[in-house]
Amino acid sequence: MSAQEIHAEATDITGNAKKRYSAGVLKYRQMGYWQPDYVPSETDTICLFRITPQDGVDPVEAAAAVAGESSTATWTVVWTDRLTACDSYRAKAFRVDPVPGTPGQYFCWVAYDIILFEEGSIANITASLIGNVFSFKPLKAARLEDIRMPNALIKTFKGPPCGLIVERERLDKFGRPLLGATTKPKLGLSGRNYGRVIYEGLKGGLDFMKDDENINSQPFMHWRDRFLYVMEGVNKASAATGEVKGSYLNVTGATMEDIYERAEFAKELGSVVIMVDLIIGWSAIQSIGNWARKNDMIVHMHRAGHGTYTRQKNHGVSFRVMAKWLRLAGVDHLHTGTAVGKLEGDPMTVQGYYNVCRDSYTKQDLPRGLFFDQDWCDTKKVMPVASGGIHAGQMHQLIDLFGDDVILQFGGGTIGHPAGIQAGAVANRVALECMVKARNEGKDIKNEGPEILKKAAQTCTPLKQALDTWGDITFNYTSTDTSDFAVTPGVSA
Ligand SMILES: O=C(COP(=O)(O)O)[C@H](O)[C@H](O)COP(=O)(O)O
Numbered sequence: 001m002s003a004q005e006i007h008a009e010a011t012d013i014t015g016n017a018k019k020r021y022s023a024g025v026l027k028y029r030q031m032g033y034w035q036p037d038y039v040p041s042e043t044d045t046i047c048l049f050r051i052t053p054q055d056g057v058d059p060v061e062a063a064a065a066v067a068g069e070s071s072t073a074t075w076t077v078v079w080t081d082r083l084t085a086c087d088s089y090r091a092k093a094f095r096v097d098p099v100p101g102t103p104g105q106y107f108c109w110v111a112y113d114i115i116l117f118e119e120g121s122i123a124n125i126t127a128s129l130i131g132n133v134f135s136f137k138p139l140k141a142a143r144l145e146d147i148r149m150p151n152a153l154i155k156t157f158k159g160p161p162c163g164l165i166v167e168r169e170r171l172d173k174f175g176r177p178l179l180g181a182t183t184k185p186k187l188g189l190s191g192r193n194y195g196r197v198i199y200e201g202l203k204g205g206l207d208f209m210k211d212d213e214n215i216n217s218q219p220f221m222h223w224r225d226r227f228l229y230v231m232e233g234v235n236k237a238s239a240a241t242g243e244v245k246g247s248y249l250n251v252t253g254a255t256m257e258d259i260y261e262r263a264e265f266a267k268e269l270g271s272v273v274i275m276v277d278l279i280i281g282w283s284a285i286q287s288i289g290n291w292a293r294k295n296d297m298i299v300h301m302h303r304a305g306h307g308t309y310t311r312q313k314n315h316g317v318s319f320r321v322m323a324k325w326l327r328l329a330g331v332d333h334l335h336t337g338t339a340v341g342k343l344e345g346d347p348m349t350v351q352g353y354y355n356v357c358r359d360s361y362t363k364q365d366l367p368r369g370l371f372f373d374q375d376w377c378d379t380k381k382v383m384p385v386a387s388g389g390i391h392a393g394q395m396h397q398l399i400d401l402f403g404d405d406v407i408l409q410f411g412g413g414t415i416g417h418p419a420g421i422q423a424g425a426v427a428n429r430v431a432l433e434c435m436v437k438a439r440n441e442g443k444d445i446k447n448e449g450p451e452i453l454k455k456a457a458q459t460c461t462p463l464k465q466a467l468d469t470w471g472d473i474t475f476n477y478t479s480t481d482t483s484d485f486a487v488t489p490g491v492s493a
Pocket residue numbers: 182184212213302303304335336337338342343385386387388389390409410411412413
């Protein structure tokens with residue numbers, strides 16, 4: 001059946017109210033969820049889903065079902081639709097294209113009226129867009145690839161409590177990426193030993209230290225102990241270096257009451273930053289964002305667990321969508337990948353996540369996985385965090401890929417240094433500063449980077465030791481999540 005025939009059939013049925021609302025089962029496209037002539041309005045949200053229909057299921061009907069199940073539909077006609085402005089409330093699938101080079105998969109575009117979403121609530125948006133529809137039997141798999149949210153919806157969110165511009169002002173650090181490190185081992189250190197690691201890292205030249213994702217309040221170190229020793233380390237290092245220093249105190253806990261109690265104590269101790277993990281959930285993230293806004297606190301967001309649903313290309317949600325929602329929900333830092341480190345990340349796809357965090361206006365950029373223009377309406381910018389298996393020997397690649405507005409975090413790549421933690425931090429700071437200087441002088445750091453590092457190492461033993469230890473370490477594996485398009489139509493590569 002051609003698109004015109006499908007459209008004619010749907011119009012015929014929707015035009016005939018008796019037939020449309022007679023009890024029984026109709027195809028989703030006959031119920032009005034497929035409208036190939038629909039032109040999305042300025043206030044619509046547009047989603048791009050990648051769908052894999054079951055064998056024998058018509059892709060157009062599958063797309064209509066996605067629109068139906070993520071908005072108003074159920075499996076059969078219900079007369080109560082007629083008690084509503086159902087023509088507006090229905091989401092509309094309006095375009096279906098085969099995924100290039102991937103038989104059996106289709107991209108489908110679905111438009112949602114603004115009336116469908118509660119203002120300022122990511123929980124509500126996700127309940128529709130990545131809710132029941134992902135378990136729908138006629139689909140083998142589905143993935144929310146990208147989303148365009150209208151200005152009217154964007155303006156209902158408060159966004160990052162601090163934002164990257166104000167963060168730099170509070171820290172008094174400009175013109176270079178910030179440096180951090182995740183404390184290792186992840187679990188098991190006592191409070192006093194933990195505080196020592198914090199001091200060493202900051203004193204050696206890092207701007208931030210960081211709690212790991214799974215450290216909360218275990219028997220080996222209760223949270224108050226951790227906070228007290230960490231802040232002792234932060235204060236001593238600030239005094240010794242004359243720089244503002246911070247350590248992301250992980251306030252993640254079992255309940256919102258625990259989270260608030262930990263955040264209040266972090267504030268009382270004078271910390272500039274707290275941390276939460278994605279696993280606390282959307283409502284908790286928005287709540288801690290509100291708390292941070294009131295208390296002038298930077299919120300660091302770790303994203304542990306996202307790979308369970310963002311990594312596979314055929315099912316789940318793209319991290320670019322998660323990044324858009326997290327920016328609106330209200331976080332200041334967001335782990336967005338390294339491309340060169342130990343964890344999943346195709347360089348172009350990862351750059352797409354960075355753009356979503358830092359753009360004032362995101363332009364369509366298919367090679368980076370960005371399907372839509374997105375106006376951020378002056379929502380503050382999120383500081384992206386590159387972390388996971390990176391070391392000083394990759395400094396040129398990291399700066400070339402991500403620029404200055406990024407936090408580069410070397411956990412093992414600081415604490416595993418053969419001459420100790422301070423030496424690890426010195427190596428990273430010297431590698432960073434020599435690379436920024438070279439770039440500012442107009443050097444081609446992408447190609448000359450290894451030489452620039454080698455030269456700096458002649459007068460910096462810790463950097464020499466870092467390069468000798470890790471210089472050859474790479475993680476060259478095929479990425480799972482890559483773009484389906486080499487170039488954006490109309491834009492030369
Ligand atoms: O502990 C680390 C990194 O430690 P190390 O520097 O020793 O590898 C973080 O949990 C990862 O960055 C998370 O991954 P992502 O940043 O991709 O969410």
